[in-house]
Amino acid sequence: MRSARIISTTAFLVLVFVVQESLISRINFPVSGFSLYIAVLMGLISLEDRAGAIVTGFIGGLILDLSPTIDAPLGQWALVMTVMGYLFSVNRETIGDFATRPAALIFFVALGAATSLFLFLLSGLMLGENNGAISKIALIVAGNSLWTVLFSPLILPVLSRLRAISLSSRDRA
DSSP: OOHHHHHHHHHHHHHHHHHHHHTGGGSOOSSSOOOHHHHHHHHHHHHSOHHHHHHHHHHHHHHHHTOTTOOSOTTHHHHHHHHHHHHHHHHHHHHOOSTTOHHHHHHHHHHHHHHHHHHHHHHHHHTTOOOOOHHHHHHHHHHHHHHHHHHHHHHHHHHHHHHHHHOOHHHHO
């Protein structure tokens, strides 16, 4: 991943983070909340190659660590999203190209969002955090997954076009 793409990806993720923190988090979704930022980050990670997915996951996790609503150690989200970037890139190579199968991409992004939330909770347990009741956690993860599945068809085509615009001729070859 070139430094220009790292800068543009970081700027885009900061913009989505600001929208998430100022607008989306204020909406009371039925069942549970929705994290636009995690859905966008999973979408970006799924479209990248191995190195790009890991770098995007790390940058996205660092930005998510800056959230004032998250009471977690600095770097916990960076670790989780870096792991998710690696898992996405490894599994993407075995699944194939998502351009021909958009339903698989939507499912993959929703599964990635749910997995990232579970990994965050698991790493929090290892760090000694109290995460609450299992039933409440399951409801939050299920609700977020539901909303990710519903909104991903709107988000992913835009992300795909933005990524295609940001690629240089060297990256396209």
